[in-house]
Amino acid sequence: MPCLNESETLAVCIRHARTFLATSGVVGEVIVADNGSTDGSQQIAEEEGARVVNVSEKGYGAALIGGIAAARGTYVAMGDADDSYDFEGLGPFVAELRDGADLVMGNRFRGGIEPGAMPKLHKYLGNPVLSLVGRLFFNAPVKDFHCGLRAFRRESITALSLRTTGMEFASEMVVKASLTGLNIVEVPTTLRKDGRSRPPHLRSWRDGWRHLRFLMLYSPRWVFFYPGLLLTAIGLIATAVLLAGPVLIGDFGLDIGTMLYASAIAVVGYQAVLFFLLSKVYALHEGFLPASARFRTLQGRLNLENITVAGGVIFVLGLIWLVVSFVWWGGSDFGALDPSDSVRRVMPAVLSLIIGAQTIMAGLFLSLLRIRVVHPEPAVETTEA
Structure with a gap:
């Protein structure tokens, strides 16, 4: 009692x-x-x-x-x-x-x-x-x-x-x-x-x-992973659809403003997914949560090298798209562009660069979380006879 x-x-x-x-x-x-x-x-x-x-x-x-x-x-x-x-x-x-x-x-x-x-x-x-x-x-x-x-x-x-x-x-x-x-x-x-x-x-x-x-x-799955996955999917799908041009739904038109919001939603959602991964690894490392066999298998593959490579690939894709956009701008003698066309062309590059950089930094931070630290026992003073 x-x-x-x-x-x-x-x-x-x-x-x-x-x-x-x-x-x-x-x-x-x-x-x-x-x-x-x-x-x-x-x-x-x-x-x-x-x-x-x-x-x-x-x-x-x-x-x-x-x-x-x-x-x-x-x-x-x-x-x-x-x-x-x-x-x-x-x-x-x-x-x-x-x-x-x-x-x-x-x-x-x-x-x-x-x-x-x-x-x-x-x-x-x-x-x-x-x-x-x-x-x-x-x-x-x-x-x-x-x-x-x-x-x-x-x-x-x-x-x-x-x-x-x-x-x-x-x-x-x-x-x-x-x-x-x-x-x-x-x-x-x-x-x-x-x-x-x-x-x-x-x-x-x-x-x-x-x-x-x-x-x-104690449940990063429900706090970070599921909401993050949903937001990422909504943001990426909406951004991809609006790449082709404005979308009309009845009397409402969705254009680059919606595209900017969709891209922001995708970034926030992806960050939540990364938070799930980092918080889960930290909880396992500190003994707060037990590890399922499935997550142990996944964790074994999520090492610094694999995550950095994946993030680097996404980042490079963004750079390639950026170069393509730059060439397209050069076709107009680097003059003024239509704002809608400009945003629509560069937004995928911006999104890829952000997500790629996030992935690389998450990999680096994940490697820090996995460092084993040994805390020495405090010294005990003894008195000689």
Whole structure:
């Protein structure tokens, strides 16, 4: 149980958890991961027979990471110490773990939410939207992404190297478990109104944005690749169509103005695709994301030489087109040209030069990201006898 000044409800939560252990025959312990309480929560926990683990680093995730590291059981259940979750109802969680699940999530929408237990903003917008994003981005079989009551196989979750220290820890656990192919199941659980007289630590908009930002950062495919690919295709196709001349759609005419915008869209889209590649490689390099077999194969081919050659070819094509445009201008004795014809002739050269240069620079930056750096251990001073 992560704890920060939960003196009003901590004792009853510990009693419920100990009752579950006693009545189910499960051998276990109750750990309170205290995050710097100043209301006597530590003493209450010890008096109720719990083991207190003091976690100095602030944050919901930091407290849980510290508690999980200190746990000695094969399985770990986690839940808030505000008396909103039913610790005596952990039987289905343990049963699923014994049947082979790695992570068992509670689903409050299936189990029941008491009136006033969840703000309407969370119930009808926050949780459904974030859970939908989680399923879409990561194919996670979870419909209540942020349920605080969950249980897991300790060795499976510690192997994920969870790092976030704030409320987004709850999302990180599900995301990494999904990406690494862990067996995730859901069981119904209930949510009741918490027993505290003070406001909760959770801040709806701030923590909701942190969760959404986390989901986006862990899915560069949806943030960069798919939108970038769509923009690149639209921009290149529109530019190619307008090379032949103006296009009339009813009473509307599309000409060089549209062509300029289309080329800009293509450049932005291509930059997003490159961002996907760079962010994905960086995430793999730093251990944030696991690598799929397909991306490992692709990454092996995307070395500095291959990317530089591809970018160089595109750049040279732009130079060739530029020379052709220059020759065409010479046919007019380098005099004034019709603006529409001029832009239409040089825009492919400009687009090729920009994309080629982007590709070459991305290749160089990618090679920097792959440099392995060894951080030496700090020297330990010794005193001679």
